[in-house]
Amino acid sequence: MAATDGDGDADGPVRLVVTGATGRMGEELSDAAGDREDVLVVAAVSRTPGSVAAEAAVGTHLDAALADEDHVDAVVDFTAPEATAEYAGIAAEHGIAFVTGTTGLEGHDADPLGALDAAAESVPVLHASNFSRGIAALRRAIREAATSLPGYDVEVTETHHNGKRDAPSGTALTLVEDIEAERPDLTERQHGREGEAPRDDTEIGVHARRAGDVTGEHEVLFAGNRETLSLSHSAGDRGVFAEGALDAAAALAGRDAGRYTFTDLL
Ligand SMILES: NC(=O)C1=CN([C@@H]2O[C@H](COP(=O)(O)OP(=O)(O)OC[C@H]3O[C@@H](n4cnc5c(N)ncnc54)[C@H](O)[C@@H]3O)[C@@H](O)[C@H]2O)C=CC1
Ligand SMILES: O=C(O)C1=N[C@H](C(=O)O)C[C@H](O)C1
Numbered sequence: 001m002a003a004t005d006g007d008g009d010a011d012g013p014v015r016l017v018v019t020g021a022t023g024r025m026g027e028e029l030s031d032a033a034g035d036r037e038d039v040l041v042v043a044a045v046s047r048t049p050g051s052v053a054a055e056a057a058v059g060t061h062l063d064a065a066l067a068d069e070d071h072v073d074a075v076v077d078f079t080a081p082e083a084t085a086e087y088a089g090i091a092a093e094h095g096i097a098f099v100t101g102t103t104g105l106e107g108h109d110a111d112p113l114g115a116l117d118a119a120a121e122s123v124p125v126l127h128a129s130n131f132s133r134g135i136a137a138l139r140r141a142i143r144e145a146a147t148s149l150p151g152y153d154v155e156v157t158e159t160h161h162n163g164k165r166d167a168p169s170g171t172a173l174t175l176v177e178d179i180e181a182e183r184p185d186l187t188e189r190q191h192g193r194e195g196e197a198p199r200d201d202t203e204i205g206v207h208a209r210r211a212g213d214v215t216g217e218h219e220v221l222f223a224g225n226r227e228t229l230s231l232s233h234s235a236g237d238r239g240v241f242a243e244g245a246l247d248a249a250a251a252l253a254g255r256d257a258g259r260y261t262f263t264d265l266l
Contacts, residue, residue: 029078042057043066043072073249077101081102099248135233138175138232157205162211162212162213191206244262
């Protein structure tokens with residue numbers, strides 16, 4: 001059914017449908033929403049079996065979930081690129097705001113980035129590779145360091161749990177784009193090194209590690225002029241991403257159609 005004007009019923013919670021609900025982030029979102037009064041998960045969509053923390057309708061199809069609910073303010077999606085492409089289109093058909101944290105969208109065959117742009121013609125759409133406030137602050141610090149340290153070598157390293165599908169992480173790619181915007185001389189992304197591989201001045205190193213249950217760590221190393229500067233962030237648990245995504249959904253619902261960033265809403 002159609003979206004409301006942003007705050008659910010007059011003073012009621014913002015009503016959400018969560019996709020990928022039985023995944024790591026999906027479960028975390030339902031858990032986090034259960035502790036808040038400003039948002040309510042009214043339906044959960046998942047194509048894989050598992051538990052859903054919310055007292056919500058559980059189904060396998062987003063289209064049916066949106067048709068069944070009296071009103072929904074936003075879809076919150078943490079799934080996979082092909083699912084995000086599909087779900088963005090369905091949310092737009094129903095006139096409902098779409099928030100997604102899915103990564104690995106760049107260059108994917110399903111064209112999820114194109115699907116987000118198309119959806120944004122009729123509904124508000126927000127994609128963020130990382131919903132933690134610490135990463136938002138790290139991005140500001142990195143842009144400042146990149147402009148203040150011209151000519152320094154830059155290496156970006158990320159570490160994640162062994163279940164992560166995409167590499168490098170979406171956050172690492174966002175950090176690399178931020179640095180490249182300030183350092184147009186860094187034209188080559190060097191993903192790992194092997195054999196005889198002397199460093200070139202135009203390189204920005206990008207390195208992905210996968211191990212155990214690490215939630216998410218990112219480090220940007222600047223080195224030159226007989227000094228190093230290391231800026232890093234470590235997520236304690238997935239709750240930090242879930243809280244940020246719920247904040248974003250609450251702030252996005254009811255806005256005009258278009259693309260939004262997490263920092264627009266902070
Ligand atoms: N932006 C951010 O702050 C964060 C982003 N992420 C991203 O969120 C995504 C999900 O991460 P996790 O929850 O750890 O993954 P997960 O593998 O635990 O869960 C993925 C969920 O998506 C569903 N799914 C996968 N393919 C599907 C398809 N084709 N159609 C419908 N449903 C499908 C699965 O059934 C599962 O419920 C990843 O892209 C990850 O990088 C994860 C944490 C934070
Ligand atoms: O898959 C994850 O877990 C995470 N993915 C995001 C990414 O790819 O940057 C954000 C966070 O680091 C956790």
